[in-house]
Amino acid sequence: MRPLNETDIRASFVNCSKGEAKRLAVPRDLAERPWPDLDFLGWRDPGALDRAYLVAPWPATGGGEDGVVGVTLRLAAQQRGFLHRNMCSLCLTTHGGNGVSLMTGRRAGEAGRRGDSVGAYICTDLACSLYVRGRKTPDTGTRLKETLTVEEQVERTRDKLAGFLTRLL
Template sequence: MEPMTEQQVRRSFVNCSKGEANAATLPRDLADLPWDGLELLGWRDPKAPLRGYLVVQREGRPVGIALRAAESRMSARRSVMCLLCRSTQSGDAVSLFTARRAGEAGRNGNTVGTYVCADLGCAARTRTEIPPWLQDRDPVAVGEERVAELRARVEEFLEAVLRSG
């Protein structure tokens, strides 16, 4: 991922108003992130705990999605899979996130949703958390496969947000 400025991140959001984008609390360490190791920038807003954001590079430019987490949490005794990075975690570490669709569909209240790591840390997990059934393979190759799969699933979710209906 290419390094981004605060202004680039704020302008990238496709499913919220400029006012909402300007009100978002960006990661404090934005300038110091390891950009070359990120496929996806994801974070929760510390000032609005139910809000989260995902930003990806698409066709050479950043595209961001504003998300809202479900107010209820799943049981920690249950194992749940993030549908973006496909890591399995306790239920309280995965949350249902919804995103308003872009454009008129979103203004009309249409949303799409998926289960995602509650901390939106999918990018790091794809490289560091190798599932047990893949641990006998080359870790670098597995990491590269998981990164490519994450990109594809994020792209599918982004397409659903951009779809008009």
């Protein structure tokens, strides 16, 4: 993923108002992010722990230059025990406890204004790209042993992310 700045990020959001995009908390450590290892930029709102944000590369329509698309997400309330395990629907990493959360996003456009939303179980820390590449290991979970190469796993994660974003758009 190409490095993004705050202006790029705020302009990318499609399922919230411009005012909401202007007020949301953007990470302060953008320069330190491992951009070559990221398939998307994801972060939690430190002031509202039930909110998360995801910005991903997105193909342009009409033959223009490819850009990025951003979505706001809400995390479902979590009350799972330490022994409970869930799997991320994007990167297929399993986590114990609250390491995977149901994240829902309001659909873009008229559907979202009617209250329609789409959800997926995603790593709570939104570090899917790093788990797939072996740059980070889950605290209380595991990565399944797979016969796919890392490149194939990365492609699968990107495809699953694109499917989720397509449903939101």
